[in-house]
Amino acid sequence: MFVYRTITRYNDTGSIKKRHGGGHPTTATSSEMVRKVKARIERNPRQSTVKLAKSLNVSARSIGRILKNKLQLKPYKLQKVQDLTLAQKATRLERAKNLKHLHVGGMLENLVFSDEKIFTVQQDVKKQNDRVWLKCKSNDNLDQRIALRKHAPASVMLTSRFH
Template sequence: MKSKDLQNILLSKYQNGDTPTKMFRDLNGGIGLRTIKRWCQMILQSGSITLSSPPGCPRLARAKGNIRKIKNRLRRNKRVSARKLSLELDISETRVRRILKSDLGLHPYKKFVEPLLSDDQKIKRKKFANWIRTNFRKEETMRILFSDEKFFDIDGVYNSQNDRVWAIGRADADKNGGIKQKRKFPQKQDGAKPNSHHLTQQWCRDRWPPNSPDVNPLDYSIWDELVNTINWNKVQSKTTLIQQIKSSFKNIRESVVFESCASFTDRLYRFCQNDGNYLR
């Protein structure tokens, strides 16, 4: 859309009584909020938008300046959305995205959340993988019954949708804050016998690798499938949360369950290949 068209749209919205913030949202970041406020001030004073210089050659200089501003801003912290850059630097969101991708060659990467593993835990993970692969055939592992517990609250789950790291590749993103590590799950149990029985606890200590949700299909696949089927807009209380969880179980795809369990032995092989590190 040309600059003159944007000016006419903004003038019309101003005459309709729209606020600068509403104009910014309606234009989906096509113009920076600071620019909208400046244009609204022009309309208030003169009844029109009068720019000091027409678009032309200086535009190239401004583009170079914008590239430099965005580049310097990312040097301080790469964890920022294009929308926030647009607001902070007073550059349209469309132009910000174009500069990030076309001029700087960057891509937005989601932040991964993964357990914080010690060297001893990595050794135990490899030991567990070798034990399963040595003593069980693949078809036998398909008969394993996996168990787990999941805590939900009415605030939903951590959503990394708007948490991006701008980088030239995944490895570069990981080095610049693309991984959020967390410690072992909080010590909570519901008191059920399968959880608290001393034989169960002893088996887990002897066999099951610590801090390893990436080896349990419920953790690395099924819970995520369930979370994505819940209608979080309907979750307003504990009662509605329980209702949504119960109804969402019916919507879990069988193919996801079978595929996640079938990938169990493949993950064990990858444990041995990547020195016991976390699998994404």
């Protein structure tokens, strides 16, 4: 069979090199689908691949291939950061300096530690599941990679103290 195919290929093309274009044609990763995915990701880079796949009626695996292979995007984890004002940052720096001076001067002998658990009403960010699709990490796209937390959201605190 190999010899037959080689002779047939030579008679048809004048060469024994393999013809290109064999195999199953691409459907889900076509250039039209790549354009659709690119437009949707540019509109909302935090959209999950599963939701994107359902809205475009393709498999999540195909969407993942398009994002990684065709568009060269990577899924980055969202970073939780405290939403501090400039005054709050200055206050924190001053308090840290005061604590350092007290420690150096030996004034912190009777220090009390406590275990605390705060339950807050705030946007729930699951670092394992929530991703944002971007080309690279940079300061230009920092606002897309962070999830802000407010200084004083509604919350309940439970404490236990020990010396």
